[in-house]
Amino acid sequence: EVQLVESGGGLVHSGGSLRLSCAASGFTFSSSAMLWVRQAPGKGLEWVAGIASDGRTEYGDSLKGRFTISRDNAKNTVYLQMNSLGPDDTAFYYCARPDFTAPWRSYSGLPGDYFWGKGTRVTVAA
Numbered sequence: 001e002v003q004l005v006e007s008g009g010g011l012v013h014s015g016g017s018l019r020l021s022c023a024a025s026g027f028t029f030s031s032s033a034m035l036w037v038r039q040a041p042g043k044g045l046e047w048v049a050g051i052a053s054d055g056r057t058e059y060g061d062s063l064k065g066r067f068t069i070s071r072d073n074a075k076n077t078v079y080l081q082m083n084s085l086g087p088d089d090t091a092f093y094y095c096a097r098p099d100f101t102a103p104w105r106s107y108s109g110l111p112g113d114y115f116w117g118k119g120t121r122v123t124v125a126a
Contacts (some may be wrong), residue, residue: 002026002115004095009120012085020080020120022095030073033104034073036080037116038091038122047107048093049080085124092119 008020022034035050047071049059057069068081078095095117096102102113 002097002113004097004117006093006095006117006120009093009122011123011125013125014086016085016124017081017083018085018122020082020093020095020122022078022080022117024076024078024095024097027097029071029076032097034069034071034078035096035098035104035107036069036093037096037107037114038077038093039119040091044093045094045107045109046091050104050106051078052104058081082122085122087124088125089121089126092121094119095119108123 002081005023006020008018012018031053033050033052036048037045038048039045047060048063049067051057051069051071056081059067066084096114098114100110
């Protein structure tokens with residue numbers, strides 16, 4: 001079955017950086033778009049970034065320039081490099097794979113449109 005395992009989260013001070021990893025298995029990773037979605041405390045799910053199978057990337061408007069999504073098909077892994085972190089970036093970060101025609105350039109708002117990892121917590125201290 002599809003498995004997505006996030007790692008790399010933790011505590012970082014404002015202005016710092018983290019690189020999240022998502023190890024994928026159970027599907028043909030190289031042909032699949034992938035995305036990162038986050039949920040801040042008390043907030044709903046927010047699309048962060050997406051990457052297509054051909055390497056095209058898209059970012060949330062507020063995150064572009066600070067975050068970089070990438071993939072390594074040889075390792076079945078998608079990454080999220082996060083720089084210039086601030087307290088507003090504190091959230092649980094989920095790796096997700098769209099199911100069928102669900103979008104990768106945004107989050108559809110329907111969790112069932114995606115396969116999800118269990119997430120990794122990112123805490124940014126002021």
